[in-house]
Amino acid sequence: MTLLTIPLRLKSWALVWEHWWTRKSYPHTMGIIRAAFGAWLLMYWAIRLPYIKILFSTDGIVFPKIPTYMPEKLEWLLQVPSPNIALAIYCLQLIALTTLTIGLHTRLSAFIAFCLSWYYFYLSLHLFHTSFDRLYILVLLVLSISKAGEYLSIECWEKYGSPLKWEKMVSIFPQRLLAFQITMTYFGVGFQKLWLPGWQGGEMLWYSMMGVWATPLAFKITSYGWSDLYHVGVNMVKMFELFIPFSFWIKKGKIRWIGMGSGLIFHVLIDLLLFIWWFAILIPSYIVFFSPEEFHAWLIRVSKNRIS
Amino acid sequence: MIIRIFRQALLLGYIFLTICALSYTLGRKQVPGVKWPFVTHFYAMMAPFQNYTTSNAELVAEGYRNRTWERIDLTNYLPHSRGEIAIRTRMSSFNDKKSIYTAMAEKLQTMEAANGRVYSSIRIVWEKWPKSQYGFYEGHTPDDTTRSNVTQFNL
Numbered sequence: 001m002t003l004l005t006i007p008l009r010l011k012s013w014a015l016v017w018e019h020w021w022t023r024k025s026y027p028h029t030m031g032i033i034r035a036a037f038g039a040w041l042l043m044y045w046a047i048r049l050p051y052i053k054i055l056f057s058t059d060g061i062v063f064p065k066i067p068t069y070m071p072e073k074l075e076w077l078l079q080v081p082s083p084n085i086a087l088a089i090y091c092l093q094l095i096a097l098t099t100l101t102i103g104l105h106t107r108l109s110a111f112i113a114f115c116l117s118w119y120y121f122y123l124s125l126h127l128f129h130t131s132f133d134r135l136y137i138l139v140l141l142v143l144s145i146s147k148a149g150e151y152l153s154i155e156c157w158e159k160y161g162s163p164l165k166w167e168k169m170v171s172i173f174p175q176r177l178l179a180f181q182i183t184m185t186y187f188g189v190g191f192q193k194l195w196l197p198g199w200q201g202g203e204m205l206w207y208s209m210m211g212v213w214a215t216p217l218a219f220k221i222t223s224y225g226w227s228d229l230y231h232v233g234v235n236m237v238k239m240f241e242l243f244i245p246f247s248f249w250i251k252k253g254k255i256r257w258i259g260m261g262s263g264l265i266f267h268v269l270i271d272l273l274l275f276i277w278w279f280a281i282l283i284p285s286y287i288v289f290f291s292p293e294e295f296h297a298w299l300i301r302v303s304k305n306r307i308s
Numbered sequence: 309m310i311i312r313i314f315r316q317a318l319l320l321g322y323i324f325l326t327i328c329a330l331s332y333t334l335g336r337k338q339v340p341g342v343k344w345p346f347v348t349h350f351y352a353m354m355a356p357f358q359n360y361t362t363s364n365a366e367l368v369a370e371g372y373r374n375r376t377w378e379r380i381d382l383t384n385y386l387p388h389s390r391g392e393i394a395i396r397t398r399m400s401s402f403n404d405k406k407s408i409y410t411a412m413a414e415k416l417q418t419m420e421a422a423n424g425r426v427y428s429s430i431r432i433v434w435e436k437w438p439k440s441q442y443g444f445y446e447g448h449t450p451d452d453t454t455r456s457n458v459t460q461f462n463l
Binding site: 018021022050051054055060061063065067068069126127128129130131134135137138173177180181184185187188189191192196197198199203204207208210211212213214219222223225226274275276 | 312315322333345349357361390392395400402412415
């Protein structure tokens with residue numbers, strides 16, 4: 001490689017980078033992600049309906065946290081609202097999530113839901129400070145810059161006569177962002193377990209299955225007493241979490257499918273043994289690891305098979 | 309062109325903050341010059357369930373009337389799962405936890421009075437007991453449970 005070829009190489013790398021992150025492609029994947037995430041978040045918020053005044057208004061025990069980056073002039077936004085105002089804000093959140101799910105004014109709906117999710121986080125959810133609430137906020141932000149309403153939406157119905165019809169290719173950028181974030185989440189979660197002191201033995205699993213998150217099934221299992229199998233269990237968890245983020249990107253053989261199967265087993269076991277169900281939405285989200293072209297080809301194959 | 313530049317800037321900023329978060333997650337090293345509030349959101353997306361305890365703990369609120377302390381059912385005011393209540397009541401977002409717990413006790417006094425239970429004092433206590441393999445409260449016996457007073461609000 002001579003000095004003269006360096007600019008050419010850099011240019012070609014930049015083109016590959018830009019093509020991978022931002023090329024135009026089929027809208028199906030993001031349309032399905034939008035509908036699935038929207039429905040999940042709608043459920044996540046709708047189940048709070050009976051308690052909304054206690055959770056987010058002066059009727060309950062609510063302690064907002066002002067983020068350090070927030071200008072003083074805007075701090076009034078995070079004052080605990082009166083019950084009627086809290087109900088109105090909550091209704092707006094439900095409406096935004098409903099329209100997001102069905103694909104009506106998709107970007108605006110996602111942006112409103114993003115702003116309100118941010119508001120709820122600092123109003124109250126910060127005390128729970130969970131990874132999934134932060135992931136949900138990020139997904140809503142990504143949906144608000146995506147064209148996820150170009151498939152499986154009311155918008156398509158109005159424009160093309162059917163929610164399943166489509167015309168426009170869309171940027172792959174939002175899909176790549178989601179795939180990258182899911183990868184990094186599994187990567188960080190998995191790799192830190194290699195040296196976190198708590199994760200060096202089966203005690204992690206044993207004591208977690210007797211803690212505040214434990215389900216009746218978990219207590220049923222622990223009632224049989226300690227066993228070295230807990231050490232095996234912890235190592236299995238580590239192996240799953242180390243394997244999953246890489247496997248999603250490997251198209252050779254069945255590695256990607258094995259990774260996704262591992263993710264499915266991992267999350268189902270968490271849901272059965274610990275009341276931590278909020279990450280289950282990651283399972284359908286694995287679809288972002290298929291390229292839109294692959295997914296579109298698969299949809300065509302399925303529809304042809306149905307017709308024949 | 310402007311959109312392309314904006315998109316790449318957004319992407320590089322996002323990747324940089326994710327790397328800062330990963331650096332802290334894996335090595336407990338903060339990237340110099342990057343303020344933590346910008347990284348915290350990205351760190352928190354990759355850092356659940358890092359440790360365990362050998363005991364269970366629960367925040368308990370008690371109201372004083374008729375010369376006895378009565379336990380207040382917190383689930384009326386914190387309608388969450390046991391795990392979520394346990395995490396929320398740690399008030400870990402706040403540095404000055406005592407003032408928050410006192411505000412909580414004051415609020416509880418008002419809400420209980422509105423429900424016909426008028427207490428002259430409300431106290432907040434942490435109860436801690438060894439975990440049991442047979443159930444969450446199986447180890448919660450008078451001998452094994454330790455109580456630490458957090459705060460008390462008097463009318």
